[in-house]
Amino acid sequence: MHVVIIGNGIAGITAARELRKRSDCRITVISKETDYFFSRTALMYMYMGHLKFEHTQPYENWFWQKNKIELVRGMIESVDFAQRKLFLSADSQTVVYQPTLLERLTKVASKPATSASQVRDLSYDKLIIATGSVPRFGDWPNTHLDGVQGLYSFQDLEKLERSSAGVKQAVVVGGGLIGVELAEMLHSRGIHVTMLVRESSYWSSVLAPEESALVTQHVQKHGINLRFGCELAKIQGTQKVERVITSQGETIDCQLIGISIGVEPNIDFLRTTSLETQRGILVNEYLETNLPNVYAVGDCVEHRIPPQGRKSVEQIWYTGRIMGETVAQTIGGQRTPYRPGVFFNSAKFFDLEYQTYGDVPAQCPDGIQTFYWQHPSKEIAIRINYRQDTQAVTGFNALGTRLRHATCDAWIRQQRSLDYVLEHFQEADFNPEFFEKLRLSH
Amino acid sequence: MAFLSRLGLYLLLAGFGLWLYTLTLNEFTLTPTLISSQLKPEHQATLGVRLQPLVQKTFQSGWEFTYAFDTILNNLNNEYRTAQQWDKVIYDEYSFAITKAAASGSLKQQPWLWFGLTFGLIVVGALLFILPALTQLAGNKNNGIFHDASTNRGWIAKIIGAFLILFYITLYYYPQYLANWTMLVDPISKALNGAEASRWFLYGFIYTVCVLVMGVRMAIKYRHNRYQQVRTASVVFFQTAVAFLLPEILVSLNKPYFDFKNIWPLDYDFFFDYNLNSLLQSGNLGIFMLVWGIALFVVGVPILTYFFGKRWYCSWVCGCGGLAETLGDPYRQLSDKSLAAWKIERYLVHAVLGAAVVMTVMVLYTYFSGSSSVLFIDSYSVRSLYGFWIGGIFAGVVGTGLYPMMGNRVWCRFGCPLAAYLGMWQRKKSRFRITTNGGQCISCGNCSTYCEMGIDVRAYAQRGQDIVRSSCVGCGICSAVCPRGVLNLENASENSRVMVAPEVLLGNK
Ligand SMILES: Cc1cc2nc3c(=O)[nH]c(=O)nc-3n(C[C@H](O)[C@H](O)[C@H](O)COP(=O)(O)OP(=O)(O)OC[C@H]3O[C@@H](n4cnc5c(N)ncnc54)[C@H](O)[C@@H]3O)c2cc1C
Ligand code: SF4
Ligand code: SF4
Numbered sequence: 001m002h003v004v005i006i007g008n009g010i011a012g013i014t015a016a017r018e019l020r021k022r023s024d025c026r027i028t029v030i031s032k033e034t035d036y037f038f039s040r041t042a043l044m045y046m047y048m049g050h051l052k053f054e055h056t057q058p059y060e061n062w063f064w065q066k067n068k069i070e071l072v073r074g075m076i077e078s079v080d081f082a083q084r085k086l087f088l089s090a091d092s093q094t095v096v097y098q099p100t101l102l103e104r105l106t107k108v109a110s111k112p113a114t115s116a117s118q119v120r121d122l123s124y125d126k127l128i129i130a131t132g133s134v135p136r137f138g139d140w141p142n143t144h145l146d147g148v149q150g151l152y153s154f155q156d157l158e159k160l161e162r163s164s165a166g167v168k169q170a171v172v173v174g175g176g177l178i179g180v181e182l183a184e185m186l187h188s189r190g191i192h193v194t195m196l197v198r199e200s201s202y203w204s205s206v207l208a209p210e211e212s213a214l215v216t217q218h219v220q221k222h223g224i225n226l227r228f229g230c231e232l233a234k235i236q237g238t239q240k241v242e243r244v245i246t247s248q249g250e251t252i253d254c255q256l257i258g259i260s261i262g263v264e265p266n267i268d269f270l271r272t273t274s275l276e277t278q279r280g281i282l283v284n285e286y287l288e289t290n291l292p293n294v295y296a297v298g299d300c301v302e303h304r305i306p307p308q309g310r311k312s313v314e315q316i317w318y319t320g321r322i323m324g325e326t327v328a329q330t331i332g333g334q335r336t337p338y339r340p341g342v343f344f345n346s347a348k349f350f351d352l353e354y355q356t357y358g359d360v361p362a363q364c365p366d367g368i369q370t371f372y373w374q375h376p377s378k379e380i381a382i383r384i385n386y387r388q389d390t391q392a393v394t395g396f397n398a399l400g401t402r403l404r405h406a407t408c409d410a411w412i413r414q415q416r417s418l419d420y421v422l423e424h425f426q427e428a429d430f431n432p433e434f435f436e437k438l439r440l441s442h
Numbered sequence: 443m444a445f446l447s448r449l450g451l452y453l454l455l456a457g458f459g460l461w462l463y464t465l466t467l468n469e470f471t472l473t474p475t476l477i478s479s480q481l482k483p484e485h486q487a488t489l490g491v492r493l494q495p496l497v498q499k500t501f502q503s504g505w506e507f508t509y510a511f512d513t514i515l516n517n518l519n520n521e522y523r524t525a526q527q528w529d530k531v532i533y534d535e536y537s538f539a540i541t542k543a544a545a546s547g548s549l550k551q552q553p554w555l556w557f558g559l560t561f562g563l564i565v566v567g568a569l570l571f572i573l574p575a576l577t578q579l580a581g582n583k584n585n586g587i588f589h590d591a592s593t594n595r596g597w598i599a600k601i602i603g604a605f606l607i608l609f610y611i612t613l614y615y616y617p618q619y620l621a622n623w624t625m626l627v628d629p630i631s632k633a634l635n636g637a638e639a640s641r642w643f644l645y646g647f648i649y650t651v652c653v654l655v656m657g658v659r660m661a662i663k664y665r666h667n668r669y670q671q672v673r674t675a676s677v678v679f680f681q682t683a684v685a686f687l688l689p690e691i692l693v694s695l696n697k698p699y700f701d702f703k704n705i706w707p708l709d710y711d712f713f714f715d716y717n718l719n720s721l722l723q724s725g726n727l728g729i730f731m732l733v734w735g736i737a738l739f740v741v742g743v744p745i746l747t748y749f750f751g752k753r754w755y756c757s758w759v760c761g762c763g764g765l766a767e768t769l770g771d772p773y774r775q776l777s778d779k780s781l782a783a784w785k786i787e788r789y790l791v792h793a794v795l796g797a798a799v800v801m802t803v804m805v806l807y808t809y810f811s812g813s814s815s816v817l818f819i820d821s822y823s824v825r826s827l828y829g830f831w832i833g834g835i836f837a838g839v840v841g842t843g844l845y846p847m848m849g850n851r852v853w854c855r856f857g858c859p860l861a862a863y864l865g866m867w868q869r870k871k872s873r874f875r876i877t878t879n880g881g882q883c884i885s886c887g888n889c890s891t892y893c894e895m896g897i898d899v900r901a902y903a904q905r906g907q908d909i910v911r912s913s914c915v916g917c918g919i920c921s922a923v924c925p926r927g928v929l930n931l932e933n934a935s936e937n938s939r940v941m942v943a944p945e946v947l948l949g950n951k
Contacts, residue, residue: 039885039886039887042887045887048585050588050923052588055891057887058887188585318882344882348925406879432930
């Protein structure tokens with residue numbers, strides 16, 4: 001059996017690795033972006049000089065040969081689902097790693113049997129599509145000008161490295177997670193950043209007002225100029241961008257515009273095929289598409305019936321990973337439904353860490369009450385949502401403090417009451433030793 | 443603030459330049475009195491006579507003087523060797539003492555002035571360079587680390603590394619060329635123990651100053667992290683009070699020089715005859731020191747490591763660890779995380795532990811039996827081989843000299859026999875582990891990159907497995923730099939260590 005995976009992101013790579021644990025089948029992973037898997041989530045740290053590219057690679061280069069996972073660098077241009085055949089761009093090549101002397105001496109890796117060769121088409125028995133997302137771009141005129149870009153791929157980062165050289169002022173459009181990362185990145189190079197945020201406070205579509213206010217203050221304190229209720233109206237410039245005009249009519253000079261208004265499933269090359277798609281590739285709870293032997297995982301997926309409490313398109317690292325694990329079980333012979341369990345996510349806004357477990361929507365739904373605690377002097381806040389009728393906790397938000405995943409997860413699943421949780425709160429404390437112990441009370 | 447920082451850097455560089463310049467100060471004259479007071483009676487008629495051409499000749503440079511002296515001594519020894527008169531060969535380390543005694547001039551007369559112009563300027567400059575960081579917002583400060591020539595193996599790192607290597611080689615094997623530098627700290631040495639500074643005093647002084655000043659930097663850099671602050675305060679305390687001051691004070695009270703926190707086999711000469719004799723001849727205190735030293739590694743290491751992991755020593759108490767965690771902090775990201783490096787590490791560090799044990803057993807055999815040969819091997823040459831290659835070249839020249847190229851824990855990771863011993867306990871019998879916070883890891887790699895021990899922390903974290911590794915020194919930096927709050931250093935029941943990655947990470951429940 002030959003399993004081919006399009007996309008070497010977290011979803012595709014997890015599927016490949018987990019499948020290898022379960023099966024001896026031939027596995028090929030194709031990507032147009034980089035030879036080897038790297039963590040997209042670390043793009044910002046590369047730009048800021050915390051890491052180099054090699055540090056963002058969770059597995060060393062010899063790993064793939066050793067685990068008999070074949071890699072191809074190239075772009076899938078089209079798919080013939082009837083013939084089970086993929087057609088690749090002309091520059092597509094197999095990736096073959098030459099181990100270093102040290103790796104050979106220590107018997108970590110051995111010399112490859114083959115050398116890199118061209119690949120124009122590939123046949124599969126099972127296909128996993130894990131093509132991820134592309135940044136949304138909006139339909140403003142002039143987005144083609146030099147200095148207007150999004151941040152998603154390694155190529156985007158290289159472009160940013162070039163286009164931010166010598167820049168004094170930048171505008172970031174969009175107040176989401178990637179937007180604030182872009183702001184922090186540019187700020188770290190001494191660039192003055194203005195962020196245009198459509199909502200009236202930062203990430204208020206996800207964060208409740210108190211958390212949103214806390215993050216807003218924190219970001220402002222770090223020197224970012226936040227404009228709320230403000231959208232991009234026009235981009236001006238001749239060859240390179242020179243200024244933007246906002247929906248409030250204000251003109252802001254800038255030599256760089258970062259567009260971060262969200263991402264869309266990367267499935268354009270599949271639109272005209274027999275594969276059923278809407279926003280993303282439609283899958284059932286087994287991550288199977290409408291076509292036999294074709295599966296989809298990660299950012300590019302749209303669930304026909306989303307798991308309970310989940311969105312149908314959920315573009316985050318963790319869901320990509322869990323989908324990869326799940327599909328590997330199915331293809332490995334044990335048909336397994338995708339059940340991502342209690343939701344969790346995390347982020348960091350400059351120096352402010354954020355973790356969330358369960359459901360904590362921006363507006364408290366009917367029947368749910370909320371407990372919110374904020375530290376009197378530090379940037380620390382905790383929110384616990386719970387059901388009005390049973391008092392059972394339904395979700396946690398933590399800002400500036402760390403909570404224990406397993407504990408929060410168990411409390412939500414076991415429907416512990418708010419009082420119980422407050423009383424046992426220390427069990428969920430995940431801060432390093434000597435940190436202040438938080439005492440929450442009504 | 444940027445101005446103060448820049449000013450600090452200039453002062454530091456000026457102080458450093460003047461420090462190098464002090465090597466050229468003083469003039470050096472050998473007098474008959476010096477010969478009669480410094481040379482042993484049996485060498486007066488041999489070496490004493492040979493030195494006559496140097497007498498009353500004034501050298502403007504200490505290095506020329508030392509070179510002239512060494513040439514005469516070496517020639518004499520070569521003559522003895524050619525004549526196979528082995529018993530006459532002179533092994534005494536005259537060169538350093540005589541160079542120092544022959545000096546006169548500005549540095550000798552005004553050591554405080556020059557102390558201020560060198561160490562004074564360096565410390566003030568360094569603090570000025572460091573302190574303005576207080577005006578920045580607290581938080582991880584790793585911006586630009588891999589863009590900077592000093593922290594990314596660039597030209598600055600190469601210069602610093604070359605300087606450190608040269609410094610160690612000279613200090614260990616050619617101390618006579620650093621005689622002037624010891625004069626800078628003579629007043630301090632005299633105040634502490636009554637005698638002029640030896641090269642080891644100079645080294646201890648510089649070492650402690652580095653730990654202090656860079657400890658301040660560390661405390662400021664991590665002022666948002668109490669674990670780092672407390673830990674830094676601890677290593678600074680142990681280096682300053684226990685490793686540097688206390689032994690000097692003991693010496694001034696006519697007690698044996700003793701560093702209470704140094705543990706065999708890192709302290710490889712603990713069982714050497716001269717140390718045992720000195721302790722045994724020092725009454726109750728000496729016996730206590732002997733028992734203390736043995737108890738530390740027999741009982742102290744297993745018990746404390748059981749409760750806290752090896753960090754109780756490696757990143758809270760140890761002197762090598764202290765330097766690594768302060769002076770070495772800017773270089774922690776340079777450690778090699780590859781599997782190849784881990785393989786080499788496991789062989790090497792355990793081989794050194796084995797060598798230390800064998801060497802010590804031989805030395806003790808000689809001590810008790812009086813016979814210097816053990817199975818036809820001379821225990822004295824084994825011990826001096828160990829001292830030269832492991833104690834000197836590995837721990838010092840390579841261990842510290844390569845900070846700017848291979849990270850700050852080269853010795854601790856690849857060479858330290860005590861670390862290997864502590865590591866065995868940590869892995870097999872300890873409550874310590876780094877807990878992974880469920881599924882929150884985004885595989886970004888910050889933890890692995892900033893792990894000074896080259897542990898691929900992420901490999902465990904992204905699988906939801908706890909990090910239980912014999913080499914982990916518990917510095918806590920992986921936890922500090924993780925942007926998702928994934929890692930936590932904890933002590934808890936041994937059985938609760940998650941050693942096998944969960945089948946599926948939090949999904950599919
Ligand atoms: C800057 C940034 C920061 C982020 N931070 C976080 C975070 O902190 N937490 C979090 O949960 N999520 C974060 N995300 C989102 C997260 O990275 C994504 O959800 C995740 O990477 C998606 O993984 P994937 O495997 O589905 O797709 P991808 O990682 O996008 O991988 C898809 C791969 O397929 C390749 N590909 C696509 N089409 C083709 C084709 N036709 N031929 C060949 N190759 C193709 C692409 O080039 C790409 O390499 C972040 C995203 C970005 C951009
Ligand atoms: S694993 Fe973490 S605590 Fe242990 S040595 Fe590495 S960085 Fe320090
Ligand atoms: S730093 Fe944290 S999130 Fe990043 S790889 Fe390490 S454990 Fe995972």
